[in-house]
Amino acid sequence: MTPETTQWVRFADEDFQGARDMAKRTPPLRNLACFHCQQSAEKYLKAWLQELGLAVPRTHDLEELLDLLLPHDATLAPLRRGLRSLTRYAVEFRYPGVRATTQRMQAALRHAERARRELRTRLGLPT
Numbered sequence: 001m002t003p004e005t006t007q008w009v010r011f012a013d014e015d016f017q018g019a020r021d022m023a024k025r026t027p028p029l030r031n032l033a034c035f036h037c038q039q040s041a042e043k044y045l046k047a048w049l050q051e052l053g054l055a056v057p058r059t060h061d062l063e064e065l066l067d068l069l070l071p072h073d074a075t076l077a078p079l080r081r082g083l084r085s086l087t088r089y090a091v092e093f094r095y096p097g098v099r100a101t102t103q104r105m106q107a108a109l110r111h112a113e114r115a116r117r118e119l120r121t122r123l124g125l126p127t
Contacts, residue, residue: 001051001123008047008056009123015040016116023105030100031093037112038062038089044119045069045083051123060090079118082111 001009019036022029038060045065046056052072059065062083069076086108093100100108117127 005047005051005123008043008050009120009125012040012043012047012116015043016112019109019112023109028102028105030102030105031089031098033105034086034089034093034100034108037108038086040112041083041086041115042090044115048073048119048122060087062087073122076118079115082114086111086115 015036019033019040022033022036041062042060042065045062048069049056049065052069054068054072057064057068063080066076066080066083089100089108092098120127
């Protein structure tokens with residue numbers, strides 16, 4: 001892996017661990033857990049873009065990142081639904097008025113874990 005890819009992976013793992021930690025609290029910090037799930041998936045997608053030598057755009061839209069990767073790795077297509085649901089946590093749930101439920105938080109954790117597993121596999125890292 002390139003040094004830049006390694007940095008993306010490190011940040012992605014920190015966000016993933018942060019999401020899990022926030023979910024385990026009593027009471028759970030659901031919005032924050034969902035935000036870190038989105039951030040982890042975003043950074044893993046950007047790590048794969050970096051490793052493939054592609055431009056890494058400044059966006060939080062996970063589907064946009066996926067669309068950049070699909071011409072190079074069509075097997076990532078099944079991640080689309082989960083990534084679409086995670087994208088909303090980048091901004092929408094960071095402001096008053098919207099709260100994540102426990103069910104949404106658990107779904108976000110599953111989607112982030114799936115993205116993490118798939119991208120770590122492609123990067124040659126243990127899952």
